[in-house]
Amino acid sequence: MMSILITLMTFLRFLLFLSAVGTAAEPGSALSVEHKHMKFGHNWKDAQKFCRKNYLDLATIYNQEHANSPFLLEYKAWIGLHRGKQNDWEWIDGRDYEIKWASNEGKNNGEKCAVLGYRYNNRKIYSRDCEMKSFAACQIINSSSTTITQEMMSWSEAKEHCMKISQELATFTEEEMTVFSQQDFPIWIGLHRHDSSWKWSSGLQEDKYWKLEPSDNKDCVTITSVTKRLAVENCQTLHPFFCMNDNVILVKEKKSWEEAFEHCRGLGLNSNLRFNLLSVKPGDEHKYVVNRVTEADTEEVWTGLRFLGDEWLWINGKDVSYTDLLKCPPLGRHCGAISKNDRSNVAARDCLERKNFLCYSY
Template sequence: MDSSTISRVTGLGSVLLKDFKQVTSGSTWENAQRYCKEHFNDLATIYNQTQADTLYLKPYMAWIGLHRETSTKAWVWTDGKNHGIEWGWQEPKDNQSCGAIGYHYHYERKIYRKNCEENLFFACKRNTTGYPFIKEMMTWSQAEEYCNNSYNGLASFATWNMTFFSEQNFPIWIGLHRNGGSWKWSLDLEEDKHWNLSNLSNDTTCVTISSIKKELATNNCQTQLPFLCTKDNMVLVKENKSWEEVFEHCRGLRSSSTSNIHFNLLSVKPGYEHTYVMNKVMKADTEEVGSLMLI
């Protein structure tokens, strides 16, 4: 899985740090949920339009007509021409034999070595001019077949001429889905009228947010799409203690892996940060929970 730079969301004076991690490789909604739970906290919960508008979701990866030949191990373009190669920062691995362009912050574009079996967007090449950007996610070989059948192959170009890769408005999986007749987040919490969901189709149960317009929409849950995970610096202690005992407990904790990490009681502002914390507390096993903050 490949992911973009984290977008941090925290209010002035708040000590709750809540990060969003955008994964640019495609996955079904269920697999995206599983990945986020394993590597972060969960698929993203976005509480309102105001919060959504603070997120930078434009990065993407797209297949191009560059791959490594099995016999010679040489990197070649599918049109047979020598367009040159300028790699991004990513170090090559044995299973990374296909080329993709990465669109990042401030219109930055670089070419990366990728596992050919990942699902990415892709660009084709026309006979005349232009490189149609295909907002479907496929493996490299599937993308090559698509472009060969519908256009003139995968996009091949001189690496200094990458400006045709521009901003794209594409869907991204988030944690909202239809469950038991109502719209719920992956955290198993019901959406509480912060979003206008009247336009969402009841025929499909999984929800995306668009990368530029930040609009919610439903999509087939089996569709391969990039997704957004969430991670915070909060730890729940599932023990009943007095406030004084909790304070001492938190201050006395140490990280087993990093000596520079210390803990303290959590302080949080009103608003969606408070809602986020209370949502996590409600999932705890005991009636009273001590919340910790990493500092």
């Protein structure tokens, strides 16, 4: 009798919650993943550290369709503009070209060197710390012919590099900025050799799609900015890199499904954000979530899937897209869990089992 009462009370709370959240815009999807293209250079390990400190990790790229979607065409390259002895901005050829600064750039006294920033056909100049690692725009002396190096270096290293090939860091008028065009350059992602196989940095799940061949001293992987092809590289090479972040929280406490539900809801009490148990779509999104739960203390983690009345539903009101769920699950096995070792299905489990769980913010 008591268990029936608890189930009824839970059901009523869900009805109130569903009426509040309304109808889903996208079936099953509460996961939000954002990517950040960092345009300065790090080796692979330092890029991983940066992404883990400031975001979640280096990006995971599941397949070619996924690879084609991010915009990676932006780049920045050192040019022949820097602060001189009087701390004024000077071109290295001594000329007085007008400087097309981006908004609020060129004012920080701690930034003494300049880069050209390219985005589509939008070209602006930015001030930067001279020790930042960036591409170099080398120019044939007394010519507008300019090339962008694929190596990343400091401003002084860039100046020296250009001189070694009998060129100089680029100088130009505002009209001549059009010589800067789209470039196809490598960008670090989270795939690397680990324990003799290719694995993703986020969760160390083994890659099953790209089937890259091992190569001597090349244990890390880049994606090219234009052609979106993956290639193996020496991990010590300096490249731009691609971070990712999401709205998922893995809670490594062992709770029943209902306790997990209440825990997630309670996370937003002192915040402008709200939280709930996570809903998931099958396919790439499910695989992404499996990568996120590899650090869980339990083999399976609770999601927001619940069997109520005579159907499975996500408690946030999203549509259920999984087609292989039990139509009539055994009594008690009315809650949905994702396993570390199943990259496609959600399993029906006894709601009183104690597991880690996934919350999300919105």
